[in-house]
Amino acid sequence: MTQSNELVVKFGRSVDNPTILGALEDLCKIYSLDADELYIRWEQYSYQKQKKLEDLDLEAISAFKHAIQQQVEKKANSMGQSSSASSSAVKKTKNLKPTMSSPSLFGLGIPKTPTVKKRRVDFTPTVLKDENSPVASSAGQNDAFFTPSMGLNSIKQSPSSVSAMRLNNPDPGKTVDTLNLANMEEARGIDLEKSNNIKLAPYFEASKFHFRTMRQNLLDAADVLDEQIEIFSNIIQEHYKIPASDIGDPSVQSRSEIIAVGRIVADSPTADGILNTESLALETSRLTGIGRRIQLNLGQIKELTLFPGQIVGLKGKNANGEYFVVEEILQIPQLNFPVSTGSELQAFSEAIGHSTTKVVVTKGPYTSSSSLDYSNLADFVKRINTEIRPNVVVMFGPFVDVTHPLISSGKIGDFPNLKSQPKTLDEIFTKVVTPILKEISPVIQVALIPSTLDAISNHAAYPQDLFDRKQLQLPKNFKCYTNPSTFQLNETLIACSNADAFKDTKEIVKGGNTSLKNRFDRIAEHILSQRRFYPAFPGGLKRRKVRSENGGETWEHASGVDIDVPYMGLTEFSGNINPDVILMPSELTHFARVVQNVLFINPGSFIRSSGVRGTYAQISITPPDLQDGTLTKVEDDADVYLHNIWKRSRVDIITA
Template sequence: MTQLNELIARFGRSADDPKILGALEDLSKIYSLEAEELYIKWEQYAYQKHKQTVDLDLDTLDAFKQSIQQQMEKKASLIGGQPLSASSSAIKKPKALKPNVSSPSLFGFGMPKTPTLKKRRVEPSLTHQEDNSSPVMASADRSETFFTPSHRPENLKSMTSAAASPLLNNPDPGKVVDVLNLANIDPANGIDFDEGKRVKLIPFFEASKFNFRTMRQNLLDTADVLDEQIENFTQVIQQHYNIPANDIGDPSVQSQSEITAVGRIVPDSPIADGILNTESLALETSRLAGIGRRVQLNLGKVKELTLFPGQIVGLRGKNANGECFVVEEILQIPQLNFPVSTGTELQTYNESMENKPMKVVVVKGPYTPSDSLHFSNLASFIERINTDIRPHVLIMFGPFIDITHPLIASGSIPDFPELKNQPKTLDEVFTKVLAPILKQINPAIQVVLIPSTLDSVSNHAAYPQNMLDRKLLQLPKNFKCYTNPSTFQLNETFVGCSNADAFKDTKEIVKGGNTSLKNRFDRIAEHILTQRRFYPLFPGGIKKRKSHDQSGSVPWEHVTGVDLDVPYMGLTEFAGNVNPDVIIIPSELTHFSRVVQNVLFVNPGSFIRSSGVRGTFAQISITSPNLLEGTLTKVEGDEDIYLHNVWKRCRVDIITA
């Protein structure tokens, strides 16, 4: 597919104009952006400036061009006023995408407990790739890698000295850049350290089910899970629409009768090879309904749609010619119910908080710039946490020590002048450098740690991911290490957290009317709720980024994305078969807070952005559940059961770090 066709496929019919297409092509060439990258920047621009979809015309594109130019100039000023070039790209180690895991049961139920692998300490060895790219440390366990000064490449001496780098420039820390429910709710004051009262924190996941061995994925188990997903949604759709069993058919079989088919949206070719469109989609059936066959979809009669790879859908139509399934209607999958509490429980929580609001702060890594392993920015932030912000709960997402950090990927860990005994492993970098900073958090503040698949201190490099080991990391008892994803309860509020970027990885096909007018974040949030999983995409998103070594002469590709442990994907479903009150999914895209289908979605942004500047964090203020104020909805038919209505009594501030 040519670049012009890719631009039309991505930007839609409005781009099928010679002037508009020429302007888009110029932007792509001037700033060396592929069609997908340019489209993502366009959606970010539209949301930041207009909070909604805007018309694609020459005037808007001119303003869009100025916005991109300002971003480029800002990045250039951050690296000493020099223009950005390929040689300034950070050195990163290509990440090998490997299937993981052994055979379990389906969807998290009855999963066998398996022992974790014991760590083996190996002698350090340094190997070079045949293409003379960045040197990579070879080790049996990435958390047990050793580093010595003699192994550091000469061209990285300037980077290793960055351990003593000063604080990143942030002229306006604490500035509120976005607010949800500004007019209705005031920000919470935070915890009173003298009283010592804590929010009740209850996990809603079975930690033992995440304690499985990775890199043991079995194809039959993977097929069982993918098949079970379709069968489960078949039952949901059949019951919701009262469809007789005889009307659920095989879309791949030629028939003149209209049937209802349930299956998975798949591209007719690998996603990495081209741009998706309505002409390149197929429906994958289950083994029970269609022996797992795939059939081409004809979506010409559907006026509005939004589809993505891996989506489970219900379709009405027929396959009259035996070659394609002509879709007449896409059935909406019903939403899950919401969590409820009794009036007595809510009154207890209200009294424990003395009718005061609860404050929750959410921050997401990385916590160091790309040119150093210095945590001074995090240390200054924690000082603000203890003195000014004072949240009841602090939720911290990884990566805490990023395995793809240029210094770690190159095997060039710097010396830390403040330490007498230098760390020899990545685990020791955490315990000797990062842990002392985290321990400065006031013990009255409860801290929740959610790992990332890029965390060097995690034994699981795939999603879903086991929790970190609090004792091994030498953290105090006010720290709670939870799984990725995880669901937990803060007093009456159910919070779902996932550290997999579903918002950026989901590549949609959007067509028509009200669907196309919705903001992209809203559409993907609806997909997450409808598919009932924190990461509904399949296969996992893959992003390739071209980079260079320090000399700028050796290009290579860094592959990022989510490695899925498919046999354990049941662990990524919503706990308790209900929607959480709050869903927190950090994304590389623009920070946001939105209410979708009465669920609060929050993306706090990164603590330190890829450009090297300090980013943002989210501050969530939830008013106490007072039954007398009328903010809670009583469930019909029950005398003492109430919906939490967190989206009505919650304020979210996105604040610069």
């Protein structure tokens, strides 16, 4: 039984509406609840507020969501207080502790999206200790300043920190999810005594990312937004063989049917709740409609999935001058896939000895929210060298999170195993993180992708310039790439983006087949059709008020990314082709999915904010073979093949 059917069974036929079901499904995903748990919470809420199931509309769901959020925050605050009380009962060295008054993402106390034992996955996952239990919470705070010194072998641990690590980090190396398990085996790994013949080549122009942020010009931003609409207008016109006279202005009253191309926007610039089909408008280009907006009437459309920032082609008419009645939504054609000749594929296969390529993908943060302890990363590096032995490691930031409670409060303290204490945030990386990363075997290629939360990055907006490898004192087997970036791993084209499009994209879903699709699949399809890594606009940046120590109120970062609008062109797919693999970390549940022959992977966070081990992704790519049928020959060309990486890859999500 699907989740939609379970919700209808629990809540009754009054919620058998695509909009209402979509809103309830979003609540289940946001707070990791199943239909039973959500219905129990609704019964409690409806009894207090004297509501009935017949009253369950979008406004009631929004208020219900607010009530659930208050419960989560109340529980988080009470747990923070209980953990402080339990830790104070035993005499220990006094450690500075971050303020736990506000739940948050990115490691500020307790996560806003709660992590619980029960999660919906394709099969039964490994059950870890509940990271929100008082035991785990207090254990995470006892080792607030335990930090590894220079190198892996010089880590010294106190008894309390060792027990805390055991409580917070169960079962490292256990597989919790697998894609293509039945088709192929896990890669064995490389021999570190031999050379690594993997070819890693960037597929982007790094010089274009060397711009200065915080200097947005309104005219430049308007030009970019307008150009996006015009580009898609030309694409739709060419694909559907539409004459230029049929592309019209939807804001002008007319009884004639036209094709309108524009950007989906909310009807209110301050809209920040659950959107619906009645609250959407279409923004035109300056050439077609002088940039005007017109409200959309989507009553005739039986199936749709839209979000703010989406570029769409609509067929319909504006008969009364008040709204544009949509009769059909035109599908945007997909990009082509990368190809290689048979001789090139054979050369790549021979270079790696016809062996399976292993790629490891991790995503920060690499410390808990209560400490700057990188010992889990140090242990992981040891496993990379001894057990995993991948050809390539792709590491996403943040490495030194600027929103970390100890950093944002200025209460970092001393690193006891360092002779010379860091004086800047950059030195925290070079003196604490760099020695750990240097221990990775020089045979293994490592790619670093920054985050907008990285304290060591010069760019705090998306798209983002690359790290300076020499400044970070990293060896030559490390490659620093931009965010987003695309690189070629032998024949495989891999794209990376460290902006959470899966969480920040606010969908409006209507229709049976569309609503039954997995949310990850729908947003992945949007990313491919919009041809850019972060299709939502405006960005999903969230801030909230917090009380400062002097009693005042300040704003702090909660989630999302700032977008440097004049440079949004850098977030589009490189080379105007679809990648074979898209690595896109998200705060949502880890996953590996094939969407329209593209492999999408979210490795999950390396360490959760409470200190519990997170996950990483391991990709095993079998070598290309012209004879085994896994490659598809391009029509009308005798020696050109599609890579079909989605057929030749196995993805394992593993506990870090």
